[in-house]
Amino acid sequence: MLEVEGLRKRYGDTVALDGVSLTVRPGETFGFVGANGAGKTTTMRIVMGVLAADAGQVRWNGGPAGFATRRRFGYMPEERGLYAKMRVAEQIEYFGRLGGMRAPDARRSAEALIERLGLAARRADEVDGLSLGNQQRVQLAVALIHDPEVLVLDEPFSGLDPIAVDALAGVLAERAAAGAPVVFSSHQLDLVERLCDSVGIIKAGRMVAQGTVAELRARESRKRLRVVVTGAEPGWIDRLPGEVVAKTDRPHAAVPQGAGDERYDEVILVPSDDQEALRVAASAGRVQHFGWQEPSLAEIFREVVA
Numbered sequence: 001m002l003e004v005e006g007l008r009k010r011y012g013d014t015v016a017l018d019g020v021s022l023t024v025r026p027g028e029t030f031g032f033v034g035a036n037g038a039g040k041t042t043t044m045r046i047v048m049g050v051l052a053a054d055a056g057q058v059r060w061n062g063g064p065a066g067f068a069t070r071r072r073f074g075y076m077p078e079e080r081g082l083y084a085k086m087r088v089a090e091q092i093e094y095f096g097r098l099g100g101m102r103a104p105d106a107r108r109s110a111e112a113l114i115e116r117l118g119l120a121a122r123r124a125d126e127v128d129g130l131s132l133g134n135q136q137r138v139q140l141a142v143a144l145i146h147d148p149e150v151l152v153l154d155e156p157f158s159g160l161d162p163i164a165v166d167a168l169a170g171v172l173a174e175r176a177a178a179g180a181p182v183v184f185s186s187h188q189l190d191l192v193e194r195l196c197d198s199v200g201i202i203k204a205g206r207m208v209a210q211g212t213v214a215e216l217r218a219r220e221s222r223k224r225l226r227v228v229v230t231g232a233e234p235g236w237i238d239r240l241p242g243e244v245v246a247k248t249d250r251p252h253a254a255v256p257q258g259a260g261d262e263r264y265d266e267v268i269l270v271p272s273d274d275q276e277a278l279r280v281a282a283s284a285g286r287v288q289h290f291g292w293q294e295p296s297l298a299e300i301f302r303e304v305v306a
């Protein structure tokens, strides 16, 4: 189990971390989210030992994480440290050797990753001639080459095309299934929601929410209704009791089957009186949908960091 407890870090007058704690169990995928500058990279650097904390601890399987322990972690840093002039296969292998692997093992593992990550056609290319997405795949291979016990990845999905996203997601799921805790940061909250068992939301150096997406949803106090009405006169939405969180702003643009060319309104409402909301909707037009809606992680995030 990876445990981070009470991390504090200052850069001059800037408080980057103000008591960050998190726990990631074997096989668990943890999504680390927060606004720009919230403290994700700083936390991950401290976990990896490339930056020292002012206070707090990083533990792996109950003991303090020292140099030897961290050599068995896999890391994809934000600054993406690859050798620009080294060829892909050679580079991945080289990092395997740095991670303590014997040459034949490093070669075998590098070849498997090259295949797995769709880099076969690029294996002899120099890294600085690769597209950004392919450089990222190489960086991931470098993080994985020594079969790490823990994976710590700083925005591994940024800039990847959907095929590469799926390939990376598949690799992370495999590592988690093999028992590694996987931590990654991302601003792509739909991906985090899809891939992670648990999520930590950091704001200004503090963890403001942590748990499974279901647990975060349960904390969300404001229950939302999704209401779809066709054939209503404009203006009916103003009569709904409560706060309108979102509504379709192009009433004819997304007309679903069966609605013909009638006006179509879809509203997300935090109702002050749900039964009154139903009466208003029914008297305005044909109610196509009326039900409670679970907030997405993006909505929870906005609420929590607001």
Ligand SMILES: Nc1ncnc2c1ncn2[C@@H]1O[C@H](COP(=O)(O)OP(=O)(O)OP(=O)(O)O)[C@@H](O)[C@H]1O
Binding pocket: 011, 014, 015, 016, 034, 035, 036, 037, 038, 039, 040, 041, 042, 043
């Ligand atoms: N080397 C540094 N010197 C001074 N301040 C720093 C340094 N590195 C980070 N900071 C500050 O520490 C805070 C946390 O930064 P950090 O990079 O950890 O955030 P982040 O959550 O990773 O952001 P992003 O999503 O933009 O990558 C910010 O206020 C940042 O400006």
